[in-house]
Amino acid sequence: MDKLITLQNEEIKVTIDPNGAELVSVKDIVTNVEYIWQADPKVWKRHAPVLFPIVGKLKNNHYFYGNNEYEMGQHGFARDMKFDISVKNDNFVSLLLKNNSETLKKYPFNFEFYVNYTLSGRSVLVNYQVINPKDEDLYFSIGAHPGFTLPLANNTKFEDYYFEFSPEEERYKIPLESSNINLKSHFKTSESKYLISHDLFKDDALIFELEGTNTVSIKSDKTSYGVEISSDNAEFVGLWSTYPTKGNFVCIEPWWGIADTNETSGNFEEKYAIKILKNKNDEFNANYSIKFSK
Helix, strand or coil, X not given: CCCCEEEECCCEEEEEECECCEEEXXXXXXXXXXXXXXXXXXXXXXXXXXXXXXXXXXXXXXXXXXXXXEECCCCEXXXXXXXXXXXXXXXXXXXXXXXXXXXXHHCCCCCEEEEEEEEECCEEEEEEEEECCCCCCEEECEEECCEEECCXXXXXXXXXXXXXXXXXXXXXXXXXXXXXXXXXXCEEECCCEEECCXXXXXXXXXXXXXXXXXXXXEEECCEEEEEEEEECCCCEEXXXXXXXXXXXXXXXXXXXXXXXXXXXXXXXXXXXXXXXXXXXXXXXXXXXXXXXXX
């Protein structure tokens, strides 16, 4: 096992695994409360995987590009690959993944993918940066998938918490059908509060389309402990936990890209919400923050 990376201040201690550039622990310095799901393999074996170069599932797990057919599993391959440490200091680490012979077999693109974590007070600021190293088209999607332990306080239970969206405004909710999205059935909802229960996830993730700056929080009326995820440029957010297996965690997932539609052509360049960098040194930045309240 590779050495874990630690960022720490007087408020929280953050631990990151270079395998997958994954956030694996956030603990309160004083109370020792753990905010990140601890990856019980009987329930869900991950903590907070980074999703690249796709988010969600491809239809039939394959796609076409340049007259060739490729296979790639759900959420891409970055979460299972070792990143190199590019820069590290007390409050910041930058991890880098580049294309190699293995990635090119399933994803025929040259890329540089940086995952940057900055510790600031009780918040972790996350930046995903994709750089095109060649004068060739680079297609991709990116997503975050952090899991948060519930309950966070001893005097509370899983069902004492709820999700809250801010600002309170109408958003499109996008249904999932067999792990692909159904755009024809999307609908606007003004609901901004969702009571957390295991049954909330019986039809898989709840997916919402976002515009502008959004915050999604985990709150409870019985404790001040909670989590707040904010982004000024995320295009979608997924809310998820395991079902019917009951896990004591929930995920808030900001995405820049999404699963295939159920009507996809399978051509990668036509994939819904795909990103493209066309020129050498072009870059794309995705940003979000996680605030850990107590």
